[in-house]
Amino acid sequence: MTPSDTTISNESGMAKRLFRYALTAKGTFITALILLAIGVAAELAGPFIAKTMIDEHILGIERPYYETSQAQGASSYNGTYYKREDRFQEGETKGQEVRLVQAGRSFYFIDEPVARTEGNRSFKDGIISISYGSEELQYSAVKLTKEQLFQFYKPEIPSIYKLVGLFLICLLISMITVFGRTYWLQSAANRVIQKLRTDVYAHIQRLPVNFFDNLPAGKVVSRVTNDTEAVKDLFVAVLSNFSSGAVYITGVYVALFLLDVRLGLISLFVIPMLVVWTILYRKFATKYNTVIRSRLSEINAIINESIQGMAIIRVFRRQKATQEEFEALNADYMAHQNKMLNLNSFTTHNLVNVLRNVSFVVVLWYFGSASLNGAGIVSIGVLYAFVDLLGRMFQPITGMVNQLAALDTSIVSAKRVFELMDETGEKVTDGSMPRYLGNVEFQDVSFAYKKDYVLKNISFEAKQGQTVALVGHTGSGKSSIINLLFRFYDPQKGTITIDGQPVTDIPKQWLRKHMGIVLQDPYLFTGTIASNVSLGDPSITREQVEQALRDVGADRLLAHLPQGFDEPVLEKGSTLSAGQRQLISFARALAFNPAILILDEATANIDTETEALIQEALEVLKRGRTTFIIAHRLSTIRSADQILVLHRGEIVEQGSHDELMALGGRYFKMYQLQQGSTPSISENKETVMAASNSNMAGGHV
Template identity: 55%
Template sequence: MWKRLGAYAWSHRRVLVAALGMLALAVVSELSGPFIAKRMIDVHISGIEQPWYEVSGPAPQAVLYRGHWYARADEWPAGAPHGGEVRILQVGRAFYFVPQAIPADGERSVADGRIRVQRQGQVEEAPAVRLSAADVFAFYRPEVPALWRLALVYVGLLAVSAVFTYGHQLLLQVMAGRVLQQLRRDVFAHIHRVPMRFFDTTPAGRVVSRVTNDTETIRDLFVTVLANVGSSAVYLAGIYTALFLLDVRMALICLLLLPLLAGWMVLYRRAAGAINHRVRALVGEVNAMINETIQGISVIRAFHRERRTLAEFDAVNGELFREQTRLLRINSATGWNLAGALRNLFFAALIAYFGWRTLHRVNLISFGALYAFTDYLTRLFQPVTQVVNQLANLEQARVSAERVFALLDEPEEDGVSGEVPKIRGHVVFEDVYFSYDGRRDVLKGISFEARPGQTVALVGHTGSGKSSVMNLLFRFYEPRAGRIRIDGRDLSTLPRRALRRQMAIVLQDPFLFTGTIASNVSLGNPDISRAQVDEALRAVGADRLLGHLPNGWDEPVHERGSTLSLGQRQLISFARALACQPAILVLDEATANIDSESEAVIQEALEVLKRGRTTFVIAHRLSTIRNADLILVLHQGRIVERGTHDELMALRGRYFRMVQTQTGLGAPVAD
């Protein structure tokens, strides 16, 4: 899963590399600060306790004190002549001038005008004169310009770090947006290629949740998690490098933090992984329930089911709340408080170790180095805290990515590429068996032949298998056994998309897309011109039912054509089928719900639509198929009767009884 996400990110590697480069520069700029502070303390502040030489007269960096000039030994040119060595030492909050050489390293005290320095059991004394504040500042004055320069460098580095931080965050946002765009496109395109069986068992709301909510969580992975975790990793590397440069032994103590952090992440994933999976699944269920409610709102209100629907939603919503609360408990337990406890633990260990080294005078470090080390240790827990605080987002992104990639891993429709020559519409079913669930056949040994230009009607009670025959013809599903041929070629060898371009279907409840009447006829096909759209609409008589609209064929169509009548929507779907000039046409209960006022127009449109092409009609209203060339009567997945209307009426079988029932001249057909 991580490898696949990495592949998406790597496809935008230029932006990613630029972002990581800016991140590295930002980290280097920011982490240079403690080293500058160390130099300011050790060289320019604590450096006053370096040995001083008496010099002959004014010189750069020289200080006048009681008629004599003094210069720091580390700033005096090597080999240049100088006088005796003096010292300036701090005892408590006061500074003292010592007119001779004396060790500065040791425990200091002042009494009766003399300074005592005790170290390793030895005591050295020398006369000492307390300096006034003005005198102390005089000795510091040569260092002020350097302190200002270092301060300006420090501020400049912070500004540089801020610029590069902005740049890397912006580039990561851009990269994340591109990754999300590509991922959503891949998922959306894949939805068009999965078999129809997938949609039989997967609610639409769950699919929508994966395309929207889960991909948005993955976006957070790149924008928030990658930005924080990536920058934290670079910060950790930089900080540990600095720590080892300062003091190896103390850095090794801090190195123990890494296995603790790794173990922490493993434990968190074990504790939160299953809960995150459950949360994402429940979010999908909530979306599915909302989608189903919106689609069926009229039924819910008509049957007074609002309270029951709300109760079902409350049950799922309540479970989602409980699982999210469980996750919050885990996040709270492993969040900031635990990071703070670790920080305090490492500070205590560091202070104890530093105290031991000072007590035993082993490998002492300067105050500047100690300040820098403490600063870096404080900074060390900032990325640690960032990583810890992103564990929840990281785990959610991982679960969401698994769900998205699980959808992308759904097998696609098998098929071959290429084009199909213009087909004539000669369709043959040979002993076809088919099952939706793999256990119970809904079609059993179906065999028939439809010659080019013929109209074949399929009749039978609900569940007899009529629509299943058409689903196989369109290759929405594959037969379990048997063979289907078109113009002598096995249907399974024909490319699905190329085949469907020469077929059309009109459903009982026509589906219209948001747009205009004209766009719903052409469906954005560049091969269908506006002139062809106009011609198709006029040919089916749409001007009689739609001609009064103020914008004509450019009249807006809202979701599913909610502002149009069923007859108007059906005419648009007829024009859509006619515009693509199919060789094979399927009419699936196309006139079942048409009102009597529109029926005459629809019937005329049907005759125009069927002319010159092989037509399959699925009909409950048997009066509409009297002129069919072949009528197939299906019962429990088998063809029990076949022939023309007159032949079947003469047979006085099942078809005869169905006609009698519909015309009110006989009893209903018993199954």
């Protein structure tokens, strides 16, 4: 399959997906399209009304007139009544035939039949001459005054008023349908994009954690906001212009063929021109728009990263370097925007105007000159209606061409959105499972994020109510064990069980429902202290929230706040101290009453007095709950039931604090260093080398 075939196939599949989303508001879209059709019909009725007015009532006075004895519906001239031939009723007697003929700007009365009115006309010395080819006819004629001419127009005025009224009604219908079409299309588009954005955000919630390791948050945000907004333009501006344009052009062609088949056939050149135009435009525009959308997401990513790390940027004086990186992206973004601007300038409404004017010149030169000199190829009314319709046809073409940029941008954005939605997400299983006891067992577990194993043959058992501490140098695999327990990842070898059941047999949502975690750097959401504890879970009552906060001693540290537990919290809890944020995070975990509690260096950012409060609460709250503690401060885990000492992904020591101290191995040396004791020089050297080698091994923790 060639690249072009692949592109067509991808766009076809994407069009089907967009169409399925459009079906979510099909009733509104159908209503808008019906209003569109009614509006187009009402608007295109205008040229036909004008044609009738010109041919039947304005230029129609050149048709034969006959003397009549009835004054109703007749014109008076020199005391005699005359009525146009098509105004006579059936059985009404016709008298002598007379004609009105225009020469120059004046009309002349001829008191006899005229064999031919087509051709060049001239008036001199009471004689009007009509020449057509080599033939010339002459008739005696009298010039009509304005008052006399008005007498012949007078019977036509009621019909002209009716046509003007009909035109105004069509104009009113067109205005109402334009409003309705715009409103319903906008309404339908908003509903579709709401559905699309909801689905994208819901899918993000299902994506595995490792997906976000490789994609900056700003790029994800750009796809959920900017790209879906660009897709909205597809349903609002693009769909509106292309659907209305298609209906309008179809209606114009029907009208043109009804007016004159020859004029309609000549106008068909527009269709292939529009198709070729669109294909050539998109060939270049897609390339530019792909880069533009990519650069926009990269700009969002760097802005998000800069705001998150503003303190670090300023402390290390990286403002200039960060700004240069931003300016480079911004300059590339502007360069491709200028390429799109040049492309649009060459291929949009200016070119349409040129083609429209050329079309007018050709039609007027060929058909108009013949009509004006009397050759009579088409009537003046037909010519006027054709010029009017041709002008109306190029209006939607201009709108469609001007939306080619938005069309291509929308398609590129839709592709980026659907690429995100095509990422494999975690299966969502409805329901829940009863709270498990929390007996955890690792059996010969080995795990690698990429190629190299960061955990090797890990085996241990944590029984309900026990506290298990994980210690070791950076990169030893402590956090990887927790990641496997949460099923952020699954091991390549071995088995992890909870209460004897393999975790791979338990839906991830059910498994995590009975787990809680407290991170070293707690994350708080915008809201209040109480809402950050319950996270909006309706099953957690206000009483449980307050009890959890009291259990961790938060009532003492937060009592001075004006609104207590209802104190507003800004993003990331920037107005609270590190200790206060940690206490709120700890209360959050306790409020959910987990069967398994993970503390990831949870007391590292808390002062000694606050840590003592938490340690007291922990002794009560750990009962009946399996607790895993990742700790660097070994003094905080002395009471742990089991301590696992990890080194390069392996458990090198295992036991209680006293057992490991008595063993005199790696844990003993680490503890002695932290307590300020001085092991032998050889012991110090071994410990430092071990830490250095562990850091060099690197990897995820």
